[in-house]
Amino acid sequence: MSKNVRLRFSVGEPGRFISHLDVLRLMSRAVRRAGLPIAYSQGFSPTPRLAFASSLPVGVTSAAEYVDLQLNTPVEWEQVKNRLNDVLPDGFRILAGAALPEKYPPLMSLITTARYQIKVLGEAPDLEKKTADLTASGQILASVKRKNKEEQVDVRGLIDSLAYDPLQRLIELQCASGVQANLRPMDLLPLLGLELRDVLIHRTDLLIKAGAGRLLTPFDV
Amino acid sequence: MKQELLRILPEVSKPARYTNQELHAVHKDWERTAVRMALAFPDTYEIGMGNLGFKILYHIINQRPDALAERVYMPWVDMQQKMKEQDLPLTALESGKPLADFDIVGFTLQYELSFSNIVKMLDLAGIPRLSAERGSSDPLVIAGGPCAYNPEPLADFLDCVVLGDGEEVINELLDLVKHCKEQGIGRQAALLKLAQIPGVYVPRFYEIKYTDQGTIKTILKTEDSAPDRIQKRVVADLDQAPFPDTMVVPYLQTVHDRVMVEVMRGCTRGCRFCQAGMIYRPVRERSVETVKKQALELLDKTGYEQVSLTSLSTGDYSKVERLVTELAAECRMRGVSVSLPSLRVDSFSVKLAEEIEKFKKTGLTFAPEAGTQRLRDVINKNVREEDLYEAVEAAFSSGWHLIKLYFMIGLPTETYEDLDGIAALARNVLEIGRRSMPTSGKRPTVNISVASFVPKPGTPFQWEAFNDQEVLLAKFSYLRKRLKHPGIKFNTHDVRTSYLEAVFSRGDRRLGRVLARAVDLGCQFDGWNEHFRYDLWMQAFRDACVDSEFYAYRRRGADEILPWEHLLSGVSKKFLWLERERAYQGITTDDCRFSGCTGCRVCQDLGVANRLQGGEQIE
Numbered sequence: 141m142s143k144n145v146r147l148r149f150s151v152g153e154p155g156r157f158i159s160h161l162d163v164l165r166l167m168s169r170a171v172r173r174a175g176l177p178i179a180y181s182q183g184f185s186p187t188p189r190l191a192f193a194s195s196l197p198v199g200v201t202s203a204a205e206y207v208d209l210q211l212n213t214p215v216e217w218e219q220v221k222n223r224l225n226d227v228l229p230d231g232f233r234i235l236a237g238a239a240l241p242e243k244y245p246p247l248m249s250l251i252t253t254a255r256y257q258i259k260v261l262g263e264a265p266d267l268e269k270k271t272a273d274l275t276a277s278g279q280i281l282a283s284v285k286r287k288n289k290e291e292q293v294d295v296r297g298l299i300d301s302l303a304y305d306p307l308q309r310l311i312e313l314q315c316a317s318g319v320q321a322n323l324r325p326m327d328l329l330p331l332l333g334l335e336l337r338d339v340l341i342h343r344t345d346l347l348i349k350a351g352a353g354r355l356l357t358p359f360d361v
Numbered sequence: 362m363k364q365e366l367l368r369i370l371p372e373v374s375k376p377a378r379y380t381n382q383e384l385h386a387v388h389k390d391w392e393r394t395a396v397r398m399a400l401a402f403p404d405t406y407e408i409g410m411g412n413l414g415f416k417i418l419y420h421i422i423n424q425r426p427d428a429l430a431e432r433v434y435m436p437w438v439d440m441q442q443k444m445k446e447q448d449l450p451l452t453a454l455e456s457g458k459p460l461a462d463f464d465i466v467g468f469t470l471q472y473e474l475s476f477s478n479i480v481k482m483l484d485l486a487g488i489p490r491l492s493a494e495r496g497s498s499d500p501l502v503i504a505g506g507p508c509a510y511n512p513e514p515l516a517d518f519l520d521c522v523v524l525g526d527g528e529e530v531i532n533e534l535l536d537l538v539k540h541c542k543e544q545g546i547g548r549q550a551a552l553l554k555l556a557q558i559p560g561v562y563v564p565r566f567y568e569i570k571y572t573d574q575g576t577i578k579t580i581l582k583t584e585d586s587a588p589d590r591i592q593k594r595v596v597a598d599l600d601q602a603p604f605p606d607t608m609v610v611p612y613l614q615t616v617h618d619r620v621m622v623e624v625m626r627g628c629t630r631g632c633r634f635c636q637a638g639m640i641y642r643p644v645r646e647r648s649v650e651t652v653k654k655q656a657l658e659l660l661d662k663t664g665y666e667q668v669s670l671t672s673l674s675t676g677d678y679s680k681v682e683r684l685v686t687e688l689a690a691e692c693r694m695r696g697v698s699v700s701l702p703s704l705r706v707d708s709f710s711v712k713l714a715e716e717i718e719k720f721k722k723t724g725l726t727f728a729p730e731a732g733t734q735r736l737r738d739v740i741n742k743n744v745r746e747e748d749l750y751e752a753v754e755a756a757f758s759s760g761w762h763l764i765k766l767y768f769m770i771g772l773p774t775e776t777y778e779d780l781d782g783i784a785a786l787a788r789n790v791l792e793i794g795r796r797s798m799p800t801s802g803k804r805p806t807v808n809i810s811v812a813s814f815v816p817k818p819g820t821p822f823q824w825e826a827f828n829d830q831e832v833l834l835a836k837f838s839y840l841r842k843r844l845k846h847p848g849i850k851f852n853t854h855d856v857r858t859s860y861l862e863a864v865f866s867r868g869d870r871r872l873g874r875v876l877a878r879a880v881d882l883g884c885q886f887d888g889w890n891e892h893f894r895y896d897l898w899m900q901a902f903r904d905a906c907v908d909s910e911f912y913a914y915r916r917r918g919a920d921e922i923l924p925w926e927h928l929l930s931g932v933s934k935k936f937l938w939l940e941r942e943r944a945y946q947g948i949t950t951d952d953c954r955f956s957g958c959t960g961c962r963v964c965q966d967l968g969v970a971n972r973l974q975g976g977e978q979i980e
Binding site: 169199 | 377610612666
């Protein structure tokens with residue numbers, strides 16, 4: 141048993157429609173409802189010690205969100221998982237967990253990579269060719285919102301792989317995600333002739349690039 | 362959730378406003394529930410979710426096996442646009458059913474500037490705007506809340522209006538609607554039956570005749586069986602009144618996003634401008650035990666990090682010290698904080714605030730309302746200058762560095778001396794801060810918020826004129842010059858929105874045409890600066906041939922028949938007029954909790970009494 145627990149959770153309907161700040165508040169309240177012995181930060185306004193791996197863009201579902209909890213007394217991670225699942229609202233589900241050592245680096249600083257599946261709902265001609273052309277080009281200029289300003293940015297270096305599976309009507313994307321470099325999958329849509337309403341974006345993995353092209357999950361580190 | 366809705370949600374701002382599925386939202390079997398009511402809040406989800414009255418009604422209705430209540434809020438403009446494109450009607454959150462499918466749509470009348478949103482919501486729902494146009498398949502459109510004491514501008518749009526405490530009347534109303542539905546009783550006959558329920562006002566059974574001068578000549582009953590006058594309903598014992606044992610926890614942050622427990626209802630301080638202080642009489646307190654029990658149960662079920670002890674003036678709760686001390690102790694162990702939304706102007710209140718905010722001392726707010734003792738006596742705001750100075754001295758020396766002060770301008774008998782008084786108070790408070798705060802660290806700041814006084818129905822100032830807009834603007838700029846001072850911040854309210862509020866708060870049925878026209882022209886969200894369109898409103902008045910100044914700027918005579926003459930809050934008109942006269946003489950009136958009866962007639966005429974937990978009540 142450990143005082144520190146790492147949990148993987150999913151975000152579905154309607155949880156995908158709220159901001160990262162709302163998820164933070166929602167998780168703190170769930171922890172309190174579950175009666176878990178959460179530790180609080182010291183200071184003027186004590187806040188529960190929860191740390192998230194990344195922020196999920198609004199509108200995106202996920203099977204791979206992570207949160208680290210610091211408790212005052214050790215609790216088995218399975219118990220933390222079950223007690224939270226009893227009190228979480230629709231759209232949030234704890235899927236797995238692991239005990240953490242006494243000291244560990246903040247998860248947010250480790251994450252480098254995310255995988256997405258983009259389900260295409262409506263008509264989308266030539267997606268196989270369009271994705272292939274994009275990955276073949278040396279430069280991909282995407283319109284990205286930064287500080288409320290639209291900017292043209294070359295995102296080629298942020299994309300590891302991009303392909304379309306016509307049978308499942310799925311775009312598979314692996315790209316940079318994290319504090320150093322980050323790509324919002326929706327920023328690629330206009331380049332593929334798609335609109336937000338034409339797709340459902342789902343994050344399948346949140347990963348850490350180790351040496352020699354190896355990818356680790358947050359439970360491996 | 363509907364597939365069409367799901368597809369447009371990623372393209373609108375704050376989509377979680379429309380998703381439903383929040384924790385503790387109640388989903389009932391639509392087909393098997395006899396009476397279905399939509400609780401409609403004519404503002405955004407974030408604003409509406411903070412309303413305690415809504416939570417109480419939601420709880421009471423959903424507790425009935427034969428009834429369901431669902432929530433609906435005004436969609437933001439981007440969502441309205443998408444709904445129009447996709448041809449989607451306004452739907453309730455829980456079931457996603459169109460508003461038009463409910464038996465009852467109940468609006469809350471919280472402020473006049475939301476009236477346009479009510480009409481707009483009916484439009485979005487595809488429900489005929491006018492009561493007279495609705496047929497047997499349309500829902501009953503009802504309303505309640507503080508503006509129900511003069512709902513006349515909305516009279517043509519509403520089928521009935523409920524006066525007073527909703528928990529008293531809601532079950533009788535649902536029983537009757539259920540009965541009428543089962544028996545196949547037609548709309549007109551059902552409304553006649555509804556008019557028999559005490560506290561229920563059916564506007565269509567009253568006809569208003571006007572004089573050549575435009576004032577009201579008579580208010581005529583058109584149905585014999587309708588009551589001559591409608592008197593508000595009142596919960597006699599708040600401690601026994603139903604209160605939610607759980608609250609919907611929203612996905613996104615809303616206003617008052619915390620546990621709210623109502624510690625008391627009503628206020629008898631008797632401020633002469635204050636509508637809430639008149640219409641919610643008498644004072645009824647919950648016991649410390651009940652409040653604590655409700656607070657802790659709600660905290661357990663919601664996981665909220667804060668609990669707010671609400672009322673019109675929680676510092677006046679007779680057991681406030683015991684309650685705050687005991688509750689704060691329980692809450693500290695759970696990592697939960699306690700908040701008091703309204704503080705009295707005295708050092709006792711600062712001590713209370715100190716009790717709950719040992720560490721985080723952001724700002725403290727006080728409302729002296731007027732700048733001189735003379736004017737505070739006129740409005741019966743029984744705060745002395747010394748009280749304020751003592752309070753702020755206590756606050757500054759206990760570590761607060763920001764003091765917010767609320768004032769009104771345009772009050773009856775106001776002169777520029779009273780404005781000088783506001784400036785002097787502000788500077789003195791800042792001076793006290795500089796004297797009593799440690800020299801190192803944060804510097805004291807004083808925020809002065811000034812609003813224009815709007816005369817409200819049911820108050821001693823209901824006959825008064827709203828100050829001319831030009832005069833108010835001149836007063837604001839006069840104040841701004843005198844408050845230009847490092848350490849003092851000065852905020853004002855838009856004079857034009859106050860003007861519209863003044864027109865509608867004491868308006869009559871002739872404003873219904875203006876309202877309809879304004880909504881046609883595109884007016885909505887009038888309480889939101891970025892959407893308020895004064896130019897379109899003025900055009901609506903012109904198009905409907907209605908003179909807005911008649912309603913705002915005119916001082917009413919003692920004998921004039923007021924549009925709300927037939928709607929009674931229990932405070933007698935004679936008492937209100939007497940209070941008005943005392944105002945002009947500068948004579949204050951005591952709080953009946955601490956002195957004798959002041960003769961407002963509420964207790965005698967409604968068969969109720971102040972119910973205090975401290976037992977200080979004087980017969």
